[in-house]
Amino acid sequence: MGPEKRPGQMPQGNVTGVVILGGAHGTLALARSLGARNVPVWLVSTDTPLPGLSRRIRHKFDWPGPDDPNAISFLLDLAEGHGLAGALLIPGGDGEVRLVSQSIEALSPAYKVMLPAWDQLKFVCEKPLLYRRATELDVDIPPTYRFASTEEASRTAIRFPVVLKPNMGGGNSELARAKVIRADDRAAFDPVFERAAAEIGLENVVVQELIPGGGEGQFSYAALWHDGRPVAEFTARRARQYPVDFGYTSTFVDVVDQPRAVEAARKLLASIRHEGLVEIEFKCDQRDDALRLLDINPRPWSWFGLASAAGLDLGAMIWDIANGRAPASSGPPRIGTSWMYLVRDMVSATVLIARGKLGIGAYLRSFGCVRAWATFAADDPLPGLLDIPVTAWRVLTRRVLRLKPRTGRRQAGRDMPER
Template identity: 30%
Template sequence: MTRRSGRSTSATVGAVVIGGDYQGLGIARSLGRYGVPVVVLDDEHSIGRMSRYVSKYERVGDLRDAAYTVRTLLDAGRRLGLDGWVVYPTREETVAAIAANRDDLLGSFRLVTPGWEAVRPAWDKRETYQRAERLGIPIPRCWFPSTRQDLAEVDVSRPVILKPAIKEHFFYETRAKAWRADTRAELEQAFDRATAIVGEGEMIVQQLIEGGGDRQFGYGAFFKDGAAVAEMTARRLRQHPSDFGRASTYVETIDEPELAKHSWKFLQDVDYYGLAELEYKQDPADGQFKLLDVNARTWGYHTLGYAAGVDFPYLVYRDQLGLPVEPVQARAGVRWIRLATDLPNAAKDLRARRLRLGEYLKTLRGIDAEAVFSLRDPMPALYEIAMLPYLAVKRGL
């Protein structure tokens, strides 16, 4: 493609997807169905490269480095003639890099990522919980210890979890989202291990909300001008790993207005624009839906939206081009699964007797969307099967 001066016309505006895993693949399919050209940039081997909807795939260096990410994006724009294309990041660190360098990128791209002031409350979980509490959004009880001595203030009469304020600093070293502690000694040991990785002042202690997938929920939206243009509420019935899941593996859309009410309050307060998912867990102690996480990007199961009548990536693409977008809400009762993680995780739960085989098999009937498999675009699923050993080592799937 030759480089053009000025912004692309709506007939030729494509998309740059940063990250080609199943989440990025879903974005490429969403846009590719409408003939939108898609370029994927990734620092890992990924299934997105095999999709018929990906026009070009480039393997690049470490996208965990913000400065490198911005340079790589600008360089790809110049070399490939991507002026005015729409950029979709798929991981927290690339979201943060784009948000923090938004002014430098806007001259070359259209950005579905809002500015840093809107992204920071999702990036730093300390601010997530402090802002939510100020807004009256229920959260688990939290402590923010700066030193080991601060742990004396933590109530360990009930189990707690230790989690990072900034997920990426901790996750890439441990492959864990959080660690559980049932006693003060366990908490102190976990804190020592964590601070050896990320340093003091970046850990959160949070009261554990008991319960499994029947109590895990998510609210996804395309949010603009203080309101949801498109929205979806879901029950995240299974996740991988089962205790503190890095990603959902089996999800069903539901009707639950309470989640929308809390989510709107948070997104309005930060003047949010773009795609976002807010994660909740219903506390059996008081029945409240308590906010656990905010993702300022597409989320793993966003392709459930397409099956339920809400094509999130394409809607925000239309908005970026100034095309009309009608308000839409996902219909309830639609089911999504990612078999590559759901099956092995279910096997572990069956061995641990946390799951019954008959109950599990029953949930596999009537699946409306699979994260990767598609008859119209079969190669990514075949490639994923071949990549399973690599994914298990690189990402823990």
């Protein structure tokens, strides 16, 4: 950042605490990282209640959600009514990222923000723009289809299987809730594409060839950037995922050395002069050994807790930077350190063992490398204790019964009820 103030630059002065908007396991891990340094943390969310159960959260508030037209007014009123002015505002979900990045100037009287303004950030958040930017920078992407109409989509020769993804995460459409839908043939593709196009708009549906292979070929770059450069970075591998064939979420992640991911990520993030947390997903295509870009998440990600376990406490670092201090230097990440989402990893491991792709001994040995858990922490036990019933309830209501999450419309300062 130069001496002149520009959108995305934080005003000077000490930070009073951190307000996190939405999110799930990544938000919980970030709150624990900050809370361990006695940083006041407030949660504003209509997402999973697990982060709000943490003893590291000082207070939690319900709100109308990032898509509500009064969302910015709510956040400004919250800061004024609860003495949160000057807090660092960190979005924990995709919709929250868009809201904050698009509204930096409106939020700046009350909050500090570590995100690029939307005219920069959209080039990595909106998938058509992301894939265009990646192509310009010689970063490999999966073969991607663009259609001018549903009729063109039904006539075009497609190499199946393919996946359908929303232009950007967030929202309550069928495709947004699923994150990714797989289609193995024309009979499966046409009705799914037509429904998605009708629900969120043709231009917002991304269709890509499915890269073969499971989570063992999926890698991530995770980092904290400041002033257009990485402060700390490492790469990890999604060794197991849930569901097994096409993961909705990671279940077992370990730190590995993947220099090609680092090289590609630096190109993309430098092109927007990134600021803040980020995770970038890649998959190695076994057909030609290309490492192909899948997605970018400029927010805390599900296995965020792996960072501090591997020796890179990104939560502590972002707090130091927000307060104008140089973050403590850290050594290289500890290769082999692992993170596990125990509840769902047990399901994934059972499927892999039944298919002969994972030995029982290898599964049991993988516990020896786990240094971070999705919900469990000895000094903060409640989220871990309630993870099973909360997860079961969310699966039942959102994936079996297909109920949309409730969006609160309470006044600033009213507590979020337990769900």
